[in-house]
Ligand SMILES: Nc1nc2c(ncn2[C@@H]2O[C@H](COP(=O)(O)OP(=O)(O)OP(=O)(O)O)[C@@H](O)[C@H]2O)c(=O)[nH]1
């Protein structure tokens with residue numbers, strides 16, 4: 001497979017990130033958990049064959065250093081500090097309209113590189129992958145010449161479908177399992193998390209299944 005996709009992951013400042021997940025781990029380790037999930041998402045994206053470049057949009061210096069060390073290109077957030085603005089900026093302005101672009105949430109610690117490759121191989125024109133619940137979105141893609149036109153937020157799967165994006169259907173549990181709440185994290189513990197999240201949770205004494213390194 002040719003590495004012709006540019007992936008984009010927006011990452012909020014870690015001190016404010018994943019507020020609905022608060023309480024899943026002791027408060028002093030909350031930002032570490034948010035970062036570990038970002039690092040596992042980034043590692044899986046870069047381990048695949050379809051993505052040639054990964055742009056992370058963030059103003060967080062710790063996240064920027066960590067994802068930079070993993071091989072991502074880091075750009076600062078937009079003044080709007082808004083999820084859709086960050087995705088639009090990364091995809092349409094930094095990557096550029098002439099590229100195949102794929103934006104993902106940074107909270108997919110069970111993402112498998114081969115599942116992302118498979119999803120992207122089905123995404124010719126503007127497409128999306130719904131989350132496990134079927135209401136949210138974990139991946140939105142656009143082809144050359146197409147603006148990303150993201151509608152992330154409550155009910156985004158329906159909004160992306162209504163805006164003409166094609167739903168991608170496949171058995172990709174780690175891709176679909178974003179971690180917003182402690183219940184989501186419990187599901188990932190059994191599904192198999194990546195190395196960063198696994199190491200952190202084991203350090204906290206939690207039993208977690210880990211996916212083998214790609
Ligand atoms: N750059 C950037 N990324 C964002 C922003 N808001 C959310 N994100 C990222 O977008 C992805 C999906 O966002 P959410 O699942 O809503 O994450 P969140 O905002 O940290 O979570 P909650 O506080 O629980 O709403 C995560 O990788 C976030 O870090 C933003 O304003 N700027």
Ligand SMILES: C=C(OP(=O)(O)O)C(=O)O
Nearest residue numbers: 136137152153156178180
């Ligand atoms: C941003 C989204 O959801 P969440 O914040 O629940 O991950 C979404 O699914 O569009």
